[in-house]
Amino acid sequence: MKCDARALPRQLKVLKPVYVIHGDEPLLAQESLDALRAAARKQGFTERDRHDVGKEWDMALRSCDTLSLFADRKILELHALNKPDAAAGKALDAFLKNPPDDILLLIVLPRLDAAAQKAAWFNRCDAVGVTVSCQPLTSREHRDWLVERLGRQRLTVTEDALTWLAGQTEGNLLAADQEVLKLHMLFGEGSIDLAQVQSAVGDSARFTLFDLTDTALAGDAAKTARIFFSLKAEGLAESLILWTLSREIRSLLAFAEGQQQGTPPAQLFQQLGIWAKRQGLVSAALRRLPPATLKRLNNELMEADLAIKGQSPDSAWDILLRLSLDLAGVRLFDAVI
Structure with a gap:
């Protein structure tokens, strides 16, 4: 099943055997991983095993055979800087044909091109589990995201202040998140106008x-x-x-x-x-x-x-x-x- 990162927290009541987090928006990827770890702990996955993989995917997948004496269920995290090659894809495909009940497989990857998302291993992950897209937000999505984040801190901003804040942080969710926290620390809960936002926020926008x-x-x-x-x-x-x-x-x-x-x-x-x-x-x-x-x-x-x-x-x-x-x-x- 395909899922946008922002919708993932609503999909975690019953965990699937595998989640693939892919994309080049680091905050969305990290928060998706954090949400999965927290949900897994609540559902009895008491051990976590992380591997930074290059070509040794098969060896990392075999590590799931070594549960500790004190753990009934384990999270296996595979972090890679590149998409799986042919051998890695074959190992993943074989693993997911009969995934163990006591293993939650989390795979963290950079942005995948269209060819990678049509590969057999990706389709297998999509069929057995969830593929989580963490792509940069559009301008409209960025504004909506800011409103939601401000709401978490019980903050509201005027329309002109929102437009200005969105412009200063577009393309940089990490900076946007920090600016929202800063606004809360400076002004507390309530409504904030343009002058207050401009006095507190720097230009952190990032463009391609x-x-x-x-x-x-x-x-x-x-x-x-x-x-x-x-x-x-x-x-x-x-x-x-x-x-x-x-x-x-x-x-x-x-x-x-x-x-x-x-x-x-x-x-x-x-x-x-x-x-x-x-x-x-x-x-x-x-x-x-x-x-x-x-x-x-x-x-x-x-x-x-x-x-x-x-x-x-x-x-x-x-x-x-x-x-x-x-x-x-x-x-x-x-x-x-």
């Missing part, structure tokens, strides 16, 4: 390259600029930002040209590998950006490449900012001639 392009496609120029300067301040290489923007601009241009030739959108989405969850963003951007604009942006990618290589007097960062905001529908400034 994909946040930059998704926000630009959505047409949010102000947030696009914020993400851009955040990535720049973190020391991200200009070439990586150029790669991300190039991929997006060329995909949009190919889509626009395909539409001009009469190719149905559904076929273009499939041909260009545009996932269902991003199709709305792409469609919105195409309504905003005519083919002529996309051709201009495509040409300006070469300007950025030359500037990054030191073969142009222009600032690479200026060109990359201009490209980012152009995607969001705002023309900031023209290239220096």
Whole structure:
């Protein structure tokens, strides 16, 4: 059974033989693991055995044969930095064909790609137990998560304070959790306004390259600029930002040209590998950006490449900012001639 990390605590009255916690949101992964450990203790799993595994999955799984004299049931935790390889998958698949009643298997993994989630071992875990997804939250989910966390501390915030707090902590749940606790310590229970939140909270937002392009496609120029300067301040290489923007601009241009030739959108989405969850963003951007604009942006990618290589007097960062905001529908400034 597939389960989102935030729904997991409601699914623990009767434990399944195996839980796979996967994803790259560390707070959700840790809290899922904590919830499982607590539920297991209540249900008689009095011993815990942890293994940090690389290739020795079979050996770690065999350790379940060694219950202590004082334990009737045991938690077996397998923590890995990479997805199971073929041999590990085979060992897991064999183990789960007849899982022991006295063992609770907890597997903690990083984010799994689509291929890994179609593997036989993953499907076996999904059928026998629960696979728990711990992915970063969307902006809307982050706001809802903050409201829930504030509520735990019996705190409420004004709408503008919530918007500001969400913006300062987006993409960083660990920092967001700490800020909520700080607000409770400073102001106690009750309602908090924007001035109080601003006086207590620092900027802990964390963004990725994909946040930059998704926000630009959505047409949010102000947030696009914020993400851009955040990535720049973190020391991200200009070439990586150029790669991300190039991929997006060329995909949009190919889509626009395909539409001009009469190719149905559904076929273009499939041909260009545009996932269902991003199709709305792409469609919105195409309504905003005519083919002529996309051709201009495509040409300006070469300007950025030359500037990054030191073969142009222009600032690479200026060109990359201009490209980012152009995607969001705002023309900031023209290239220096």
